[in-house]
Amino acid sequence: MSDHLPKDNPYQPHLARIVRILPQIPDHRLFQLRFEDDEVARNFKHRPGQFVELSVLGTGEAPISISSSPTRPGVLELCVRKVGRVTEALFRLPVDSLIGIRGPYGNGYPVQEMEGHNLLLVAGGLGMAPLRSLLWYAMDNRSKFQDIILMYGARVPGDMLFKYELLGLLDQPDITCLLTVDRDDTGRWPAHIGVVPKLFDKVTLDPKTTIAAVCGPPVMYKFVLQKLLERNFSKDHILMSLERKMKCGVGKCGHCAIGYKYTCLDGPIFTYWDVINLPEVV
Amino acid sequence: MKIVTLSKSNLLPFLEASRSFGELHAPLKRGEKSCAFAQVEDVADIQVGCLRTILPPKKYFMPPEQTMFAFSTDGYAPVNEEAGKRYVLFGLHPCDIHGIKILDLVFSGAYTDPYYFERRKHVAIIGLDCIPDQLCFCNSMGTYFTEDGFDLFLSDIGDRYMVMVGTSLGDDMINASHHLFGEVDERAKEEFKRRSNARREHFAVEVETWGLPEIFDLEYESRLWKEAGEKCLSCGACSMVCPTCYCYDVLDLLELNAQQGVRKRRWDSCLFKDYALVAGGHNFRKERSSRVKNRFFHKQRGFVAEYGRPACTGCGRCIEACPADINIIELITKLRSEAHV
Ligand SMILES: Cc1cc2nc3c(=O)[nH]c(=O)nc-3n(C[C@H](O)[C@H](O)[C@H](O)COP(=O)(O)OP(=O)(O)OC[C@H]3O[C@@H](n4cnc5c(N)ncnc54)[C@H](O)[C@@H]3O)c2cc1C
Ligand code: SF4
Ligand code: SF4
Numbered sequence A: 001m002s003d004h005l006p007k008d009n010p011y012q013p014h015l016a017r018i019v020r021i022l023p024q025i026p027d028h029r030l031f032q033l034r035f036e037d038d039e040v041a042r043n044f045k046h047r048p049g050q051f052v053e054l055s056v057l058g059t060g061e062a063p064i065s066i067s068s069s070p071t072r073p074g075v076l077e078l079c080v081r082k083v084g085r086v087t088e089a090l091f092r093l094p095v096d097s098l099i100g101i102r103g104p105y106g107n108g109y110p111v112q113e114m115e116g117h118n119l120l121l122v123a124g125g126l127g128m129a130p131l132r133s134l135l136w137y138a139m140d141n142r143s144k145f146q147d148i149i150l151m152y153g154a155r156v157p158g159d160m161l162f163k164y165e166l167l168g169l170l171d172q173p174d175i176t177c178l179l180t181v182d183r184d185d186t187g188r189w190p191a192h193i194g195v196v197p198k199l200f201d202k203v204t205l206d207p208k209t210t211i212a213a214v215c216g217p218p219v220m221y222k223f224v225l226q227k228l229l230e231r232n233f234s235k236d237h238i239l240m241s242l243e244r245k246m247k248c249g250v251g252k253c254g255h256c257a258i259g260y261k262y263t264c265l266d267g268p269i270f271t272y273w274d275v276i277n278l279p280e281v282v
Numbered sequence B: 001m002k003i004v005t006l007s008k009s010n011l012l013p014f015l016e017a018s019r020s021f022g023e024l025h026a027p028l029k030r031g032e033k034s035c036a037f038a039q040v041e042d043v044a045d046i047q048v049g050c051l052r053t054i055l056p057p058k059k060y061f062m063p064p065e066q067t068m069f070a071f072s073t074d075g076y077a078p079v080n081e082e083a084g085k086r087y088v089l090f091g092l093h094p095c096d097i098h099g100i101k102i103l104d105l106v107f108s109g110a111y112t113d114p115y116y117f118e119r120r121k122h123v124a125i126i127g128l129d130c131i132p133d134q135l136c137f138c139n140s141m142g143t144y145f146t147e148d149g150f151d152l153f154l155s156d157i158g159d160r161y162m163v164m165v166g167t168s169l170g171d172d173m174i175n176a177s178h179h180l181f182g183e184v185d186e187r188a189k190e191e192f193k194r195r196s197n198a199r200r201e202h203f204a205v206e207v208e209t210w211g212l213p214e215i216f217d218l219e220y221e222s223r224l225w226k227e228a229g230e231k232c233l234s235c236g237a238c239s240m241v242c243p244t245c246y247c248y249d250v251l252d253l254l255e256l257n258a259q260q261g262v263r264k265r266r267w268d269s270c271l272f273k274d275y276a277l278v279a280g281g282h283n284f285r286k287e288r289s290s291r292v293k294n295r296f297f298h299k300q301r302g303f304v305a306e307y308g309r310p311a312c313t314g315c316g317r318c319i320e321a322c323p324a325d326i327n328i329i330e331l332i333t334k335l336r337s338e339a340h341v
């Protein structure tokens, strides 16, 4: 029956094997995946900030950002928070299980246009998942960017995603890595204490040559945007990542519409200028 | 375009003969006054005068429920539910043909939907002109006429139809019953022009559509949305009957052995409460007023930005179907007058 449908079916999930599961913090795991089909693996090319639709047999699909950088091909890394049907089913799967992946989807970060600029990455909570892709992309193409500053905050040290990887950046000369926790319940936290917006006091930023990529919970956006605007960032030098319910990921099912844009096609990365012109953003 | 004529007494014999091109579907009587597109047993049952079917013809291209994949531990195999099955659809009015053209826009593009186009290419469309009623505003939406989107299009010219041949399939259909068709003569041309002009007089409503996107932006906070939200029952009937509403939901159904199952999609509605509800309980459109507004906003504003034209054909179905009497013509008219006070 199926042979009548064209081969390039945009909804076709491809089998991928879970090759490693790295528990991060409670209810968050990093899944390393490898496509079963070599051709699919070869053809899968993504840009930082793009996402995939992940299928777990029998439970459905969920959009998940790609956490790995295209500069490190071979495995695909997804950092997932357990919240509902699909994500719970994913967390029940052992290493070596097969899942479905289709994509990459979305616009991703305009990495070409970002070249030659200073990069300011600001993340809170799970917002580090898509920004990690951009972070390693920029670090692996270090000569194409000017200064790189990362600001990332978690509630307590035990809530910080990719903690050891990021702590390793603290004393690297080619990045300013500012990690912060709201409170240190361990007494051993080596970096900053306080909310993310307070990190702005630690750096000087040139709004003309810097592009800011912000990803995090709504409360964080509010204060970070305020800081950026105070420092005269133009609205199209601020990149935000928006979340919406998604089903198809390719602009057909309608679920992710915001005003007159589809988050899945026109986003999930929007400039702040785009965002203030869209109704019902939050 | 090739044009021929068909005498009215030859219509049913022609439709009977057209069955060799696929299963014949046309408007059939449902209730007292309602009709629906359905499979034709006896061509004599066809409601040639039917104006607005309950559901638009989109159900043939985008069925209410459709299987996309069969999955097992081996992966996801695409399913083509009606592989190769052919239909001849008779009696689509211009607005319905425009409705299909709008769906074509949505389902094509960088990510072409193979399920939709698989059905699309197996349906022959025979259009038919009509006389509007008080709910039709296709004249305002620019969907009153259509030059394409059909295989054949029949216009009433008294005792005959003027038949426009839109595709080579349409031409094949005519050739297969060539003895039923006639030439276009002077009298037919005159009558066609006269009737086309006369039909325009029948519209009871006129909705001014210029500048509508701007007006929707300006009136985003209008109390009219709140009022509509207070009446709306979130039943979704308006979107089910709309020829251009295409939103769908996807669901995976697992068999008892938990090893295999199917992935289906089915019509969804942005009027439903959980349409924009995400994991963790946040709902981007919790208020009914924001959902009603979203539907109209998307059709008259968002779609224009995305595809360069509104996603409304002026068919009047949503007005007829709404149990709360929410009326798109009234809403647009009021929004426009608010923007100008
Ligand atoms: C562009 C994008 C990138 C994302 N990246 C990540 C990521 O890297 N890691 C991560 O853990 N989560 C991410 N999310 C959120 C993630 O998609 C949801 O947590 C997930 O869909 C919940 O699925 P569920 O079936 O477990 O939950 P349920 O509550 O059972 O949801 C049912 C279905 O609704 C839809 N849905 C529910 N919540 C969301 C949501 N927040 N966003 C979009 N669709 C939703 C999905 O189709 C989902 O399968 C991302 C969301 C978007 C839109
Ligand atoms: S919005 Fe209403 S009038 Fe417009 S096409 Fe849809 S059902 Fe018809
Ligand atoms: S048909 Fe009317 S009541 Fe039902 S959802 Fe649509 S606008 Fe609301």
Ligand code: FES
Binding pocket: A245, A246, A247, A248, A249, A250, A251, A252, A253, A254, A255, A256, A257, A262, A263, A264, A265
């Ligand atoms: S997720 Fe379906 S339209 Fe965006």
